Amino acid sequence: MSRFVLEQSKEGLHLADTFVRQHPLLIDFSSGQFNHRLRKVAIKREFIARAVGIKQGTTVLDCTAGLGRDAFLLASLGCQVTMIERSTVVALLLEDALSRALRDPDLSDIAMRINLLVLDSRRYLSNMIEVPDTIILDPMFSDRKKSANAKGEMQILQRFLGRDMGIIELFESAMNTQCRRVVIKRSVHDKLKLPREATNVLTGSSIRFDIFLR
Numbered sequence: 001m002s003r004f005v006l007e008q009s010k011e012g013l014h015l016a017d018t019f020v021r022q023h024p025l026l027i028d029f030s031s032g033q034f035n036h037r038l039r040k041v042a043i044k045r046e047f048i049a050r051a052v053g054i055k056q057g058t059t060v061l062d063c064t065a066g067l068g069r070d071a072f073l074l075a076s077l078g079c080q081v082t083m084i085e086r087s088t089v090v091a092l093l094l095e096d097a098l099s100r101a102l103r104d105p106d107l108s109d110i111a112m113r114i115n116l117l118v119l120d121s122r123r124y125l126s127n128m129i130e131v132p133d134t135i136i137l138d139p140m141f142s143d144r145k146k147s148a149n150a151k152g153e154m155q156i157l158q159r160f161l162g163r164d165m166g167i168i169e170l171f172e173s174a175m176n177t178q179c180r181r182v183v184i185k186r187s188v189h190d191k192l193k194l195p196r197e198a199t200n201v202l203t204g205s206s207i208r209f210d211i212f213l214r
């Protein structure tokens with residue numbers, strides 16, 4: 001039997017890790033904790049909003065969709081977001097979560113501002129026609145502290161996908177576009193040396209954003 005199982009329940013599509021006693025991964029933008037953050041979000045206070053430099057209608061390309069939290073948060077602040085995910089399983093979970101959000105009167109306006117593409121972002125970036133205001137990258141780094149600290153759903157995602165390969169290549173592909181703002185989100189403990197100096201760095205207690213402007 002395979003370790004990871006994709007199942008449909010009445011709540012939605014979820015990914016279970018049969019080796020670990022833990023709630024399966026179900027992406028739910030209406031869940032208590034996430035919704036609380038959405039309601040409390042204030043543009044000035046939310047770190048990611050400052051990193052992305054958002055104004056109403058800012059277009060964002062999220063090249064590492066994952067659980068879609070950053071994309072959803074940015075869309076809740078008025079951004080038009082295209083998110084890209086290369087794992088077809090994760091993309092199925094995202095699609096399911098987005099379709100539930102579209103049917104939820106409290107979330108549908110936000111979900112309508114999000115578009116999901118399923119492919120490798122490096123390929124998308126090398127043929128990109130419409131240039132977004134900001135590109136954001138949040139790959140799974142190898143940092144052990146981050147893995148140890150990752151909570152709940154992100155832990156399952158890390159076990160399922162492992163470390164993201166091709167991070168530097170992804171970063172260079174983003175930097176080689178005409179986009180004027182590229183942002184990398186990572187743990188403050190991450191040691192990966194990027195091939196370029198950031199224009200600006202926003203550092204919080206656990207997360208930092210390296211911002212590259214042209």
Ligand SMILES: C[S@@+](CC[C@H](N)C(=O)[O-])C[C@H]1O[C@@H](n2cnc3c(N)ncnc32)[C@H](O)[C@@H]1O
Binds near residue numbers: 071164
């Ligand atoms: C740490 S998660 C992102 C979490 C996300 N920011 C959120 O808020 O939920 C990283 C995700 O990026 C995806 N990813 C990594 N490299 C990618 C690439 N080159 N193209 C598309 N997706 C990629 C991985 O499959 C994984 O799902």
